[in-house]
Amino acid sequence: MRNYKISIIKGDGIGPEIVDEAIKVLNAAAKKCNFELNYKEYLMGGIAIDTTGVPLPQETVDGVLNSDACLFGAIGGEKWDTLPRELRPETGLLKFREEMGVYANLRPAIIYDELVNASTLKPEVITGVDIMIVRELIGGIYFGKPRENDGFKAFNTMVYTKPEIVRIGKTAFELAMKRDKRVCSVDKANVLEVSQLWRDTMNELSKDYPEVTLSHMYVDNAAMQLVRNPKQFDVIVTGNIFGDILSDTASMVVGSIGLLPSASTGDKTAIYEPIHGSAPDIAGMGIANPLATIVSAAMMLRYSLNEEKAADLIEESIKSVLKDGYRTKDLAAYDAKEVLNTSAMGDVIVKYV
Amino acid sequence: MRNYKISIIKGDGIGPEIVDEAIKVLNAAAKKCNFELNYKEYLMGGIAIDTTGVPLPQETVDGVLNSDACLFGAIGGEKWDTLPRELRPETGLLKFREEMGVYANLRPAIIYDELVNASTLKPEVITGVDIMIVRELIGGIYFGKPRENDGFKAFNTMVYTKPEIVRIGKTAFELAMKRDKRVCSVDKANVLEVSQLWRDTMNELSKDYPEVTLSHMYVDNAAMQLVRNPKQFDVIVTGNIFGDILSDTASMVVGSIGLLPSASTGDKTAIYEPIHGSAPDIAGMGIANPLATIVSAAMMLRYSLNEEKAADLIEESIKSVLKDGYRTKDLAAYDAKEVLNTSAMGDVIVKYV
Ligand SMILES: CC(C)[C@H](C(=O)O)[C@@H](O)C(=O)O
Ligand SMILES: CC(C)[C@H](C(=O)O)[C@@H](O)C(=O)O
Numbered sequence A, B: 001m002r003n004y005k006i007s008i009i010k011g012d013g014i015g016p017e018i019v020d021e022a023i024k025v026l027n028a029a030a031k032k033c034n035f036e037l038n039y040k041e042y043l044m045g046g047i048a049i050d051t052t053g054v055p056l057p058q059e060t061v062d063g064v065l066n067s068d069a070c071l072f073g074a075i076g077g078e079k080w081d082t083l084p085r086e087l088r089p090e091t092g093l094l095k096f097r098e099e100m101g102v103y104a105n106l107r108p109a110i111i112y113d114e115l116v117n118a119s120t121l122k123p124e125v126i127t128g129v130d131i132m133i134v135r136e137l138i139g140g141i142y143f144g145k146p147r148e149n150d151g152f153k154a155f156n157t158m159v160y161t162k163p164e165i166v167r168i169g170k171t172a173f174e175l176a177m178k179r180d181k182r183v184c185s186v187d188k189a190n191v192l193e194v195s196q197l198w199r200d201t202m203n204e205l206s207k208d209y210p211e212v213t214l215s216h217m218y219v220d221n222a223a224m225q226l227v228r229n230p231k232q233f234d235v236i237v238t239g240n241i242f243g244d245i246l247s248d249t250a251s252m253v254v255g256s257i258g259l260l261p262s263a264s265t266g267d268k269t270a271i272y273e274p275i276h277g278s279a280p281d282i283a284g285m286g287i288a289n290p291l292a293t294i295v296s297a298a299m300m301l302r303y304s305l306n307e308e309k310a311a312d313l314i315e316e317s318i319k320s321v322l323k324d325g326y327r328t329k330d331l332a333a334y335d336a337k338e339v340l341n342t343s344a345m346g347d348v349i350v351k352y353v
Helices: A015-033 A046-052 A058-065 A089-100 A113-118 A162-177 A193-206 A219-228 A240-254 A291-303 A308-323 A342-352 B015-033 B046-052 B058-065 B089-100 B113-118 B162-177 B193-206 B219-228 B240-254 B291-303 B308-323 B342-352
Strands: A002-011 A035-042 A069-074 A104-110 A130-136 A153-161 A182-187 A213-218 A235-238 A261-265 A270-274 B002-011 B035-042 B069-074 B104-110 B130-136 B153-161 B182-187 B213-218 B235-238 B261-265 B270-274
Touching: A002 A015, A002 A046, A002 A058, A015 A035, A015 A069, A015 A291, A015 A308, A015 A342, A035 A058, A046 A089, A058 A089, A069 A291, A089 A270, A104 A162, A104 A240, A113 A308, A130 A162, A130 A240, A153 A162, A153 A193, A153 B193, A162 A182, A162 A193, A162 A235, A182 A193, A182 A219, A182 A240, A193 A213, A193 B153, A213 A219, A219 A235, A219 A240, A219 B240, A235 A240, A240 B219, A261 A291, A270 A291, A291 A308, A291 A342, A308 A342, B002 B015, B002 B046, B002 B058, B015 B035, B015 B069, B015 B291, B015 B308, B015 B342, B035 B058, B046 B089, B058 B089, B069 B291, B089 B270, B104 B162, B104 B240, B113 B308, B130 B162, B130 B240, B153 B162, B153 B193, B162 B182, B162 B193, B162 B235, B182 B193, B182 B219, B182 B240, B193 B213, B213 B219, B219 B235, B219 B240, B235 B240, B261 B291, B270 B291, B291 B308, B291 B342, B308 B342
Parallel strands: A002 A035, A002 A069, A069 A270, A130 A235, A182 A213, A182 A235, B002 B035, B002 B069, B069 B270, B130 B235, B182 B213, B182 B235
Antiparallel strands: A104 A130, A104 A261, A153 B153, A261 A270, B104 B130, B104 B261, B261 B270
16 A cells, blocks of 8 residues: 655644644545555644754654655744744744755645635636745745844845756746746846846746746736736746745735645655644634645645545545535635534545545 | 925836926916925936936936925836846936935825725725835845845845934834824844844834834735735835835725825935836826826925925815816726826816815
8 A cells, every 4th residue: 555654743823723634634535545644743833942942853854854745734923932033933944944955835826716705805806816826945035144133233145046046947837837837937136136146047947948938027016916916927936035925915815815725845855834824812712724734735645645636535625615615713704604613624524535 | 485496307108297297286286375396307217328328317316405305207118128237227216215315215005085996905995094104215135235146146135224223213103193103013023133123123212102002013914914904004114125015015905006106205305206117108198197196296295395285285186186087097997087188187186276
């Protein structure tokens, strides 16, 4: 029987609850499709600080690198926000991304027909939106050196080298080949040298993908266009901090924030996680929406394990569950027939699978 | 009679057409309120390149510094996009901002009731939105050094010093005192040292403004919240590039992009301009919307010349003109009774003034 090693990081806040539901659903799909998943749990974020004193224990790094893929919940919370920078959950997350070498963060922004009213944008503007945002994840100003804060003057460095741009560009072009064959590269080349190199490199790279249409957009305009006419985009590729901002904008544009997954991939391993945060304010109340994590688990099956059929099964089940009017509390306002708690939502998806 | 020196920069694309209409309206208001405006025209951007060989002639710098305020159209166009960086219109604009010392860029995002349907957001989400975005304009990554692109590696520096943060912070707090007394400072302090200094400095400064409530938001979340619930904001204060992105998002959220003005102020002079660009594709066709420039002219009367009454007069006239159904082509879809060309729109506002 096909057999996979999955590392699990539940994290903080609602992390544990939502990951538990995803595991339930993964197990059901694995059984149905005749493969086996072996989970091993690792610590990261606030819970790792509380348990081991550091946000990213070495055991987690080694364990995840040694697995076929990692399913991740969410980390962070006010409790740890006042710790020195090197001990904060976010610092652990950034170090984790770097150590895993996951340079490409894929954030699909799609519409679920049943939830079209959950967006603050008009239905006619967003119906049919299907954007893939490809964000560079382990470079740019997040990791650039020198960086310093002496209390009077502080600075960070936004830096990219050509190989870094080429590899994320390739990811974007390859994805576009399987989609609508359009890549929009977002930068601020009218002001920044680093963006000029980004743009020149994308132009060069595009010669290897004659079927794909490459366009360029300044980041301020891209932020506008996502609100004005999100349907114009197929694949968007951009640097770390621009991608951070634009992917959050896009998730709000489509309104399905509780359903959007993400994949962080590289040459060594891949991490799958919901795009939403750890929501400490509702942790433990049984009202968290596990769907984004379950969709992330489906993405993991498809991209890291090549278990297409199982992935389809989960995605179809989610669509049916939504069509049949099952909702978690956050979505109760959108044509709910029955409002379920976190665990009951997991159960009903298992049933459909 | 009160007498003011106004420097005029028409710029490229639709710049000349829209500035001409604003001058018409300014003259009408001045006559009505018994003061005199003396205009002197200066070159900048593409037209300056074509005429003098550089995007920002020294004469423009000296002339504007020597005036009471500057009314500015828009610059740039594809024609000049392939020039070396130091000769591009944008480079002239950035140098201009720096030379003028205009560190505070104020971008109000407000709703005109008549145009509520022009937004892609639902009317109930945006009705009543009234945000003042205060963007730092002559620091941060736009001007930070070192900056370099050697064709293999490229970088820019995002840098702020405490005095730079204090002075823009003061602008925001002072504005908030005249508004709803809430300042939201936007940064990325969970990742960037420069943002940590920004946040710490805002916290310190807020002690001088006990009546104002200061909150902090990460830039990715702010981009989301502008789409999710723009009404939550009063004054937003942020750095140069975050402000570039967020103010464009906000203008699209309220949908009145053709009507939004901006003011760039500092200790030496102030520049007033529409937030939209030079739109070379429609230049000379007589369909450009002059309203944002006319509102900018009203802002100039209010903030630089203290001619409150004249400013009110213009703003009231614009509201009446919109209420009475006069529209330019870009707004023809929103309850138009009569669609006017650029110059006829200027004329009708003059009539109302
Ligand atoms: C928590 C934070 C460091 C992180 C980021 O900025 O990358 C988050 O916003 C994200 O997008 O995953
Ligand atoms: C043209 C460009 C350099 C400029 C900027 O980024 O500041 C523009 O986008 C703006 O916001 O005024």
